[in-house]
Amino acid sequence: MIQQEIMRVISQQEIARNIYELTLEGTMVKQMNQPGQFVHIRTNPGLDPLLRRPISIAAIDQTKQQFTVIYRAEGKGTNLLAQQTENSQLNVLGPLGNGFPLNEFHPGETAILVGGGIGVPPLYELATQLHKQGVKTIHVLGFQTKEVVFYEQEFAEFGETFVATVDGSHGTKGFVTDVIEKEQLDFDGLFACGPTPMLNALQQRYKDRKGFLSMEQRMGCGIGACFACVCHVNEPVNGKDYVKVCSDGPVFPIGRVVL
Numbered sequence: 001m002i003q004q005e006i007m008r009v010i011s012q013q014e015i016a017r018n019i020y021e022l023t024l025e026g027t028m029v030k031q032m033n034q035p036g037q038f039v040h041i042r043t044n045p046g047l048d049p050l051l052r053r054p055i056s057i058a059a060i061d062q063t064k065q066q067f068t069v070i071y072r073a074e075g076k077g078t079n080l081l082a083q084q085t086e087n088s089q090l091n092v093l094g095p096l097g098n099g100f101p102l103n104e105f106h107p108g109e110t111a112i113l114v115g116g117g118i119g120v121p122p123l124y125e126l127a128t129q130l131h132k133q134g135v136k137t138i139h140v141l142g143f144q145t146k147e148v149v150f151y152e153q154e155f156a157e158f159g160e161t162f163v164a165t166v167d168g169s170h171g172t173k174g175f176v177t178d179v180i181e182k183e184q185l186d187f188d189g190l191f192a193c194g195p196t197p198m199l200n201a202l203q204q205r206y207k208d209r210k211g212f213l214s215m216e217q218r219m220g221c222g223i224g225a226c227f228a229c230v231c232h233v234n235e236p237v238n239g240k241d242y243v244k245v246c247s248d249g250p251v252f253p254i255g256r257v258v259l
């Protein structure tokens with residue numbers, strides 16, 4: 001069930017350059033059970049900016065009724081969000097969308113989790129939940145440069161973790177696809193979240209494999225009402241040649257969406 005709730009800020013800290021980890025508390029957490037879902041946050045109590053900002057759920061703690069998001073402060077909304085401190089209140093709508101399907105992987109299988117920049121956060125809760133069901137995970141995380149790398153150690157606690165940076169300042173120089181090829185990584189299927197060019201490269205290479213891609217698309221309402229987030233699909237689904245990323249996704253089977 002989707003809820004709108006005034007949630008309390010438990011903590012906020014900058015964990016890499018302009019990358020913030022924000023933990024919120026509220027009853028909405030009870031509804032959060034699928035990695036890859038997102039929340040739509042009003043970044044200011046006033047009306048400017050009017051539009052909420054969609055941010056993925058990075059970690060869920062049901063016992064404390066808390067969840068964590070990780071975001072990059074870059075534009076007006078996310079810079080306002082970065083100013084929030086402990087005990088501030090935020091208007092949050094969620095949990096939204098359809099996340100990563102866990103039942104497609106079985107105990108003993110290996111999933112590769114591929115993240116690019118601010119696409120990395122939802123993969124953390126995904127790794128947590130896959131491990132609970134006995135699925136092995138390999139992580140390949142791509143960033144622009146060393147200063148914006150985050151959660152390398154946290155992912156490493158779950159399994160093999162590779163980092164690529166575009167400028168070569170940390171890990172392998174290049175893109176996530178370069179790492180997968182160079183390391184000759186073997187896997188039963190993949191999950192990915194990140195910028196469209198990265199998803200497109202993975203879709204081209206692995207479209208015949210079991211895989212799920214989470215898309216970052218500009219959004220308005222976040223609940224399927226405004227059509228701001230529409231994308232074309234390769235084959236019509238239920239007679240329609242488009243999907244709404246907010247309510248049909250943000251996660252789609254590899255090959256479904258035109259990237």
Ligand code: FAD
Pocket residue numbers: 038051052053054055056057069070071072073074075076077078079118119121122215216217218219250
């Ligand atoms: P502004 O330039 O002020 O934003 C202007 C408008 O553009 C806003 O409506 C904004 O929502 C939209 N917009 C700008 N860039 C993007 C983008 N890349 N994707 C979607 N909308 C955009 N970012 C994170 O840092 N961490 C996350 O976990 C995360 N998860 C996301 C999950 C989903 C399902 C989607 C769709 C996006 C996610 N994003 C995430 C991207 C994030 O929503 C944008 O970076 C953010 O909205 C930009 O807002 P701004 O105030 O910084 O920029």
Ligand code: FES
Pocket residue numbers: 218219220221222223224225226227228229230244245246247
């Ligand atoms: Fe309004 Fe998707 S954001 S329909």
